[in-house]
Amino acid sequence: MGRDEVFMISKNEIDTKAAEFEILPANVQRDYVFGWILFGLFTNSDLKDRIFLKGGNALRKGYFENTRFSPDLDFGTPGEVAQDELLFELKKVCSYIDTCAGIKFLNDEHKIREWYPASESVVNDLKVYDVRLYFQDFYGNAEHIKIRISIDFTRYDKVLLPLQSQELIHPYSDSSTLNCTIRCMKLEEIIATKLKCLLQRQHAPDLFDYVYSIRLLGGKLNRRELVTTFIRKTIFDRNPQVVKEILLKSPFGFFRDYWQKTIVCAKQTAIAAEEAISFFMKDLNDLFKDFPAGNYNAFQFFGPELRVPIMEAGRLNTCLRITYNGTQRLVEPYSLKYMQRKDGLEREYLYVYDRDGGHSGPGVKTLVAEKITKIENTQEIFEPQFPVELSKAGETPEDHYFFDLNRPVKSSSRQTIAHSPKYIYRCPHCGKEFKRDKMSSELNPHKNKNGRQCSGRYGYYVTTKW
Numbered sequence: 001m002g003r004d005e006v007f008m009i010s011k012n013e014i015d016t017k018a019a020e021f022e023i024l025p026a027n028v029q030r031d032y033v034f035g036w037i038l039f040g041l042f043t044n045s046d047l048k049d050r051i052f053l054k055g056g057n058a059l060r061k062g063y064f065e066n067t068r069f070s071p072d073l074d075f076g077t078p079g080e081v082a083q084d085e086l087l088f089e090l091k092k093v094c095s096y097i098d099t100c101a102g103i104k105f106l107n108d109e110h111k112i113r114e115w116y117p118a119s120e121s122v123v124n125d126l127k128v129y130d131v132r133l134y135f136q137d138f139y140g141n142a143e144h145i146k147i148r149i150s151i152d153f154t155r156y157d158k159v160l161l162p163l164q165s166q167e168l169i170h171p172y173s174d175s176s177t178l179n180c181t182i183r184c185m186k187l188e189e190i191i192a193t194k195l196k197c198l199l200q201r202q203h204a205p206d207l208f209d210y211v212y213s214i215r216l217l218g219g220k221l222n223r224r225e226l227v228t229t230f231i232r233k234t235i236f237d238r239n240p241q242v243v244k245e246i247l248l249k250s251p252f253g254f255f256r257d258y259w260q261k262t263i264v265c266a267k268q269t270a271i272a273a274e275e276a277i278s279f280f281m282k283d284l285n286d287l288f289k290d291f292p293a294g295n296y297n298a299f300q301f302f303g304p305e306l307r308v309p310i311m312e313a314g315r316l317n318t319c320l321r322i323t324y325n326g327t328q329r330l331v332e333p334y335s336l337k338y339m340q341r342k343d344g345l346e347r348e349y350l351y352v353y354d355r356d357g358g359h360s361g362p363g364v365k366t367l368v369a370e371k372i373t374k375i376e377n378t379q380e381i382f383e384p385q386f387p388v389e390l391s392k393a394g395e396t397p398e399d400h401y402f403f404d405l406n407r408p409v410k411s412s413s414r415q416t417i418a419h420s421p422k423y424i425y426r427c428p429h430c431g432k433e434f435k436r437d438k439m440s441s442e443l444n445p446h447k448n449k450n451g452r453q454c455s456g457r458y459g460y461y462v463t464t465k466w
Contacts, residue, residue, distance in 0.1 A: 021266035040093035250305035314390030425459035
């Protein structure tokens with residue numbers, strides 16, 4: 001395609017679509033550009049055979065034309081891609097789109113950074129590149145619209161079901177130009193991931209995506225594959241009924257409050273919050289009907305009566321007032337982790353900073369569910385002393401042992417568990433990791449794998465080990 005063959009849609013088409021859907025023109029522009037970016041990546045990029053699309057835009061661009069508008073693109077990959085290579089490929093795609101569609105990208109303002117979101121970083125090797133691409137407003141305004149593309153690299157978020165080749169959905173007049181297939185996570189796994197997100201972060205768009213997908217497809221989905229994939233992504237593989245009860249008692253008031261603010265979709269496909277909640281609760285019971293009931297090892301988990309206030313406190317950074325072992329305490333909640341002791345017992349532990357101290361004084365404590373007789377959230381906001389990682393609750397950490405597997409177990413009637421967190425930082429030059437008692441990115445002088453002095457002086461945060 002040359003400069004004489006520019007296919008960008010007209011401003012009139014944008015206005016018509018925005019009026020038809022009753023959404024802002026900016027959302028239409030962003031959705032349109034997403035289609036071109038996907039076309040460029042899967043036809044004119046060296047990444048096309050190494051990445052796959054997931055999340056909300058996998059639904060919109062790979063499966064359902066009329067589902068909600070998602071604000072970003074989320075990709076996964078089974079391997080590694082260097083920052084420089086990723087940015088180079090994206091700039092190459094932007095130049096291609098400029099040539100073909102006349103969309104003006106602001107190449108000097110593109111940004112990329114590596115980060116470790118608390119909702120995702122459950123293993124040391126997770127890498128999330130937060131990429132922000134900028135393009136000029138189609139109307140010639142001075143302002144420009146930010147498009148963020150998040151590309152995930154993780155061993156934990158590995159694909160459990162086969163990837164699918166789907167025709168790119170591009171509901172605009174130049175759709176015949178963007179004729180290609182894109183690699184997507186399988187629909188059942190996308191919906192299973194939405195369920196996992198509902199367990200962890202109570203995000204209204206995840207509920208919308210789940211309800212929209214189930215209602216539209218009905219019996220066409222492999223529902224058993226969906227639920228088994230979901231529980232494989234969590235710690236509840238032997239207790240599916242426990243996680244069902246947790247989901248049934250989600251803080252639906254939070255969804256109601258943020259429904260209108262976070263759901264962007266055409267008026268023809270809009271779902272009311274109450275309708276979505278009612279459908280979700282009914283469908284959950286149907287989804288888990290073939291899985292055995294019972295309370296097998298239910299003591300291992302924090303049930304919904306404890307979990308709901310804990311997750312709310314993590315979201316709001318508010319203290320919890322609990323009665324533990326008969327003593328009332330005011331605590332700052334930080335993490336809910338599924339750990340294994342030396343005697344083989346696996347269970348969830350709540351990591352808190354106990355301000356009152358109980359019988360042992362203030363400090364970091366690990367609490368178990370059956371010793372909590374009362375729990376309530378408070379209005380007291382705390383300034384985090386450690387990373388708040390409650391949005392990872394429900395997943396098995398890669399390092400889920402209270403002990404060093406490489407050290408022999410000593411014969412003792414009582415095992416000591418270290419409660420002090422260690423912060424792991426990694427050198428961006430040589431990859432060496434450093435443990436820190438406090439959050440500090442400054443690195444000690446060190447040598448690389450070749451025995452030469454490394455130039456890295458500051459590292460990036462990887463994870464916290466307790």
